[in-house]
Amino acid sequence: MSRVGKYPVPVPAGVQVALQGRTLVAKGKNGELKLDLTDDVEVEVESNQVAVKPRRDDRRSRTMWGTTRSLINGMVTGVSTGFTRSMEITGTGYRAAVQGKDLVLALGFSHEVRYPIPPGISIVCERPTAIKVSGADKQRVGQVAAEIRAYRGPEPYKGKGVRYDNEVILRKEGKKK
Incomplete structure (x- = not known):
């Protein structure tokens, strides 16, 4: 049963x-x-x-x-009620902004990353380091958030990158002299 x-x-x-x-x-x-x-x-x-x-x-x-x-x-x-996935960007110079129908991400590359916002999904940036992905379809909201995170996932030494709000990054110790 x-x-x-x-x-x-x-x-x-x-x-x-x-x-x-x-x-x-x-x-x-x-x-x-x-x-x-x-x-x-x-x-x-x-x-x-x-x-x-x-x-x-x-x-x-x-x-x-x-x-x-x-x-x-x-x-x-x-x-x-809909579903929402909150994300946080950490790193010097890392930021996000919504321009028209694109999410523009500056993630430390030589170019800015443009992510076209799919229909049925809304993306809001309250701060340059905060992204909220929301929509009615739970699977699509999670998929869009995962695609954004995949551009620059959090790294374990300084914690730089895009991470979910509730995600815990296990930090590693750096080099010793």
């Missing part, structure tokens, strides 16, 4: 969830998200909750039961 899948997903006020064939559609103030359902699970949409059940009693159905429930929960949360 799935510990995650057995609980129905509550649907908050202002969010509509509809089943169109084998596609689940969630609409809310942050947009619309769609999820293609597998043949291993059965989804029922009641008035204010979504229930997921396995179709068969095999390993794949039980596995997809909890996974599908988590994906639906992420969709409902995304269209109602």
Whole structure:
């Protein structure tokens, strides 16, 4: 029995969830998200909750039961409140700014890095060293944040680079004389 899948997903006020064939559609103030359902699970949409059940009693159905429930929960949360990933830039001269539809990063290279902001994602720089990536799709927000971090990940000696706000960098000791 799935510990995650057995609980129905509550649907908050202002969010509509509809089943169109084998596609689940969630609409809310942050947009619309769609999820293609597998043949291993059965989804029922009641008035204010979504229930997921396995179709068969095999390993794949039980596995997809909890996974599908988590994906639906992420969709409902995304269209109602959204997801945010905060990042911090550390290093002398390292900074970020949003110019039009691009995120411009100065990360110690001989050139500035331009990252085109994908549709459905918003990036805000409150300070030149702080970046907030937000959107309705949890996977896309995480992917965009990971791509930005990959330009210059934090290094272990001085801690310079782009890191997540909640990330702890294990520092190494430098050279000894």
